Amino acid sequence: MNEPTTGGCQCGAVRYRIDQALENAHICHCRMCQKASGNYFLPLARASKASLTITRGEVGWFHSSDVVRRGFCRSCGTPLFFDVVDRDSINVVLGALDEPASVKPEFQCGPDEKMPWFGELDGMEPAADETSWYEAVAPSNHQHPDHDTDQWPVAGKK
Incomplete structure (x- = not known):
């Protein structure tokens, strides 16, 4: 068996473990997944x-x-999660994994609803003040770390 895959939410209130290799990794562009994620697509694996x-x-x-x-x-x-209720499998949202880069999507769903300008993204310039912004936010970051913790939030930290 592979190492367990772990993940959870941004605040740390929900954490999970999957004791098998993820399968069927894909990106869904359908409008329902766009709305559910608040994003242009939703990366999933089963x-x-x-x-x-x-x-x-x-x-x-x-x-x-x-x-x-x-x-x-x-x-x-x-x-x-994306759960087809009558199946014995469940899809996990790849961005909520502790190591999201470890699962590469293999295909796309709903290509008719894919943003028409996605192909242009690699040509965009990065924000000029990006480094200073992340440095300014870092001291007040309340995001759960990308690993399991015995307790969250850490005592004394909001």
Whole structure:
């Protein structure tokens, strides 16, 4: 068996572990996934429900259709899961993984709703003040780190 895959929400209220290799990694451009993620696409990968363990907190659920529910953190709103309720598998949102770069999408869904200017992104210039902005935000960062913690938030930190 591969090492477990871990992930969770931005605030740390929900954490999970998957005890199998993720499969079927893809990017979905459909309008429903755009709305659910608040983004232009949603990267997902599949695992068996039996391999998923919620290690902290409780997942909130929204039925985006009669056959699909979407799991999220009720505290910070981070999208976490895409669950076709009558299947024994679940899709995890790749951006919520502790190591999101470890899973490379293999295909795309909903290409008709893909943003027409995506091909131009690599040609865009980076923001001029990007480094100073991230340095200014760093001391007050409340985001959960990309690994499991015994306790969160850390005592004395908001």
